[in-house]
Amino acid sequence: MRILHTSDWHIGRSFHGHSTLDALRGVLEVLTQQVRDHDIDVVIVAGDVFDSAAPASACYTLLTDALRDLSDAGAQIIVTSGNHDSAARLGFQSALLRDGIHVVTDPLTVGTPITIADAHGPVHFYGVPFLEPALVRHLWPAVPLRSQRETLAHAMRLVNDDLTERGGRSVAIAHCFAAGVDATPGVEREIRQGSLDVVPLSTFDGPDYIALGHIHSRQTLSDRVRYAGAPLHYSFGEGDKRRGSWLIELDAAGLASVEWLDLPVPRRLQTLRGTLDELLTSADFADAEQSWVCAQYTDATPQPDPMRRLLTRFPHCATVVHAPEGVRDADGLTYAGRVRAARSDAELIDAFLVHVREGEGASERELELIRDVIDERSLAEVSA
Template identity: 45%
Template sequence: MRLLHTSDWHIGRTLHGTDLLAEQEAVLGGLAEVVTAERVDVVVVAGDVYDRAVPSTDATAVLDRVLTRLRGAGATVVLTPGNHDSSRRLGFAAGLLAASGVHVRTATTSLDEPVLLADRHGEVAVYGLPYLEPEIARFELALGGRETSTARSHEAVLRAAMDRVRADLLLRPGTRSVVLAHAFVGGGQPSESERDISVGGVDLVSPAVFDGVDYVALGHLHRPQTLSPRLRYSGSPLAYSFGEAGQQKQAWLVDLDAAGLAGVRALQLPTPRSLSVLTGRLEELLEDPAHAAVEDHFLSVRLTDPVRPTDPMRRLQTRFAHCVHLEWTGAAATPDGRSYQERLRGRGDLDVVGEFVSHVRTVPTTPAERDLLGRALAAVDRAEAAR
């Protein structure tokens, strides 16, 4: 049996306010071609199907089309909610979907009831663990009587969940097993686009929690990585922050034979639009022919002009249509190396306000303007004294 391990689709996510639905559908819909070309039997999604608990109608339409294409290509689909999803909303019509070959596993109380699939070697049990919020899941998993901090950790609830999975596997001798889990497992390297799932500072899960199964398809961390041959993160299918610029996104093709895990190999995913970061002065960025290669990329630009340029985003977008993030770092370092607080020490309010107005407009304030600012500050002082 061959599985395609994916996770963290985050359908509906934006990049600094820019809609990514078209790029998401291009990559996720293209998985149907992978199913056909690689003869994939099962596609698994280990959490964070949507980017928010209440997805937009456009996001739900994308998921509908993607799942339809995957089923049309012949793959069974198993997906679980992550910390971004609403289990109740994602699990709507789960029974009806299961009848069509799309298995949405959202219930904590039935996480030890696997999706049973078969090949010529026998059965494969796929256990979909929904994201387990410790303060809720510990009661559902009968940890409510233990009031220690560890009983409220991700490791505690996942260990209890895996105990149930292993107990069920004991009743199925010879059955191969796959677990989907959404967690921060020790040894994994996070990216800046993931939402923190720590509770009271306790979020890390030991890899040993997942002992006893043939393959663990992990979700939550957006960087593809291997913790052990049978314990892996697929990462997100698209880059969702500029910290992931240049990162090759992928999924894992997982083969199971009669003995269990037979092999895993990386499948590189296409990049509909690359992410890049440019640093320099505005005029240089607009004129330098060396930047032609990134004109169609999503761009984050750091401007180093000593004076803040006028209308920089609009000007950048005349050349770089997909520039979505801009920061000005020109004033970050001062010639004398003093901090902002040190530069203000001993200065009056009028000096500080006058310098701010001059800085924003890039021209000095006139005597008349300073007089007006002084009268405004005096009025504020009188109002404060009258309270």
């Protein structure tokens, strides 16, 4: 059996105010062609199908079209809900879906597989929707469920208890943060190192393969436990991460092979760094002119209207950050202290510039102009 493991479609998510629906539609069309080209039997979407609990109508249209196309390509589809999804909204039409499209959102179905057979016999797919402990502990009142760790451990006990009775090959699908993940910036908005509800890798012992979602970059935690990541780049922190899905092959004995299939990147994400003048003129940045751009300009002081100016060269500039280099060490003086220490009008103006320009006082040329203006004013006062 050939299985394609995807996750985190985040239908409806914007990128710095820009819609991603058209880009995602194009990528999912390529994924559908991969299903045809590789004779995929089952496609897994491991949570976060939508980006919000209340997606716009166009998001439902995209999902319906994608599921229909994947089904027409010959695959069965198993979709589970993630933390961004409303389980009720994602699952409301599950009973109306055509044969071969399965949407798993009900916590009480954990431990009840979707069984799909191949030439070697049945394969049991155990979908585990995102389980928020506070929202599901009443379903199993005899079990302490205070964390994702405890909740996923209980879910996997249900899976393995059922699997022990049934026997055969199996795949489990979950949406969580598993131990061993590289939590680099940008992989998920809710992930912050040091405040994670981490699920130990041993929790997933049992099934032949564990298809995880929640992390936006591909990750291999073991040969049989993997994240596929998101099909699009949704933040500049993900810009260097490959997009795609895992092709898993099961033989009669279980997991036989795992192969990565790349998906296209509709528009590259690039972070550029330099002075504003360098960003606007240097040939070093020519290859970024059609990319999504995060521009970090390193001028010592903020420059006027940087976004408008950068857009003339980079029409897809999404964000601008003032990131000065070589900021001077603080001298310990407050602005009031500098004013009191000033011995002349020129020094008073210089103290103001130091205060508003990240520690950068007047340049030699600026000091000349300041002195000229002060001298002219003094002469005017004497003449009056």
